Ligand SMILES: Nc1ncnc2c1ncn2[C@@H]1O[C@H](COP(=O)(O)OP(=O)(O)O)[C@@H](O)[C@H]1O
Ligand SMILES: [Mg+2]
């Protein structure tokens with residue numbers, strides 16, 4: 001290591017945290033250009049001193065679980081994603097794009113927690129007290145027991161709030177706070193990591209749960225360090241399309257529960273409102289018997305959700321045909337298009353294809369394949385999809401329909417919302433269902449002939 005007037009220095013990649021003794025133009029670990037920054041080497045300040053007394057080993061049978069170790073948040077959608085509540089001394093990271101509503105969500109949670117847990121400290125390193133107050137007024141939040149601090153110096157903040165003994169600490173955001181003893185800028189990987197370690201240590205030692213927000217970069221990583229995810233106990237992603245008011249809170253990592261749950265919110269003037277019946281909300285703007293529109297029953301974790309998939313095909317005016325996938329995987333769209341062309345003879349080679357999932361939802365499971373294919377076929381043939389139909393099914397390369405997980409849940413969600421028929425893959429279609437007719441099909445060709453309404457043919461039903 002090199003000694004300079006700054007002390008011992010090392011070069012650290014700001015993307016992935018790789019260290020190097022000399023400056024590198026490109027990181028050999030994450031391939032990022034120009035990401036190395038000279039950083040002074042300091043002893044990790046957030047770790048307990050090595051001389052601190054160790055806890056003695058304890059027999060498993062002697063460990064007592066107290067009921068107070070986990071307390072519910074009075075916001076059911078948030079609670080569900082946490083796995084039933086906040087655990088004492090846990091560090092929870094809520095990440096998302098700027099403007100998605102992280103500060104709003106955590107201010108609401110902070111105010112709600114004061115009702116059951118007493119004092120809550122909300123530290124904002126990005127906004128002034130005035131701005132927070134304006135937001136709180138818009139959200140209709142009362143301020144009793146909610147302590148605000150507009151501060152970026154994390155070390156000083158933690159020392160100061162210790163005496164308050166809060167029931168919850170919120171820090172907004174991890175990229176904006178800093179520790180003055182490190183000589184790098186806030187938001188640099190060293191700062192972000194050390195601040196997180198400091199918060200982790202503070203949470204564990206005080207038993208107070210800590211909620212932290214983090215921004216994500218364009219490519220979806222938590223800005224700066226991906227390494228952050230390894231440190232914290234729980235990682236939640238708050239996502240949604242900018243043009244849609246719906247927001248999904250998704251568990252990505254949870255040391256205290258399943259990561260299979262999602263919470264659904266709607267961003268309104270008065271803040272984030274829980275969506276109790278997401279399927280109904282996502283389908284609310286759907287018209288009758290639309291061309292190029294299919295309802296699929298998708299599964300988010302253990303929760304079935306009905307969403308509408310829309311497709312539009314249009315002859316390519318020049319150049320190569322274009323494919324646009326919003327809310328579904330682009331490669332999945334290519335696969336489905338290829339199967340429709342080769343196995344059903346749809347001439348999509350000179351058609352632009354746009355596929356949208358309404359409500360700003362992202363679907364990443366193949367069970368939506370059939371719905372995507374049916375929407376494309378519907379648009380191409382100009383024949384509407386049966387409006388009382390829900391579809392579920394993965395498409396194989398030879399045009400066969402493959403079984404999907406947890407069909408029963410999906411079918412029953414469709415029945416609950418009043419759909420009359422459900423197209424399902426024949427394999428695994430023997431499930432309990434009430435109030436809805438199951439139509440088992442073996443191939444995509446069969447599914448398309450059942451799902452499209454023939455009498456309404458108006459356009460070129462070329463095949
Ligand atoms: N007056 C308002 N009425 C309705 N929605 C608003 C209003 N002001 C802000 N918002 C919503 O709040 C969002 C900003 O939320 P915020 O919690 O600050 O996001 P983040 O902390 O993730 O950057 C805006 O994108 C907008 O959707
Ligand atoms: Mg914010």
Ligand SMILES: [Zn+2]
Pocket residue numbers: 013014015016017018027028029030031032035
């Ligand atoms: Zn790197």
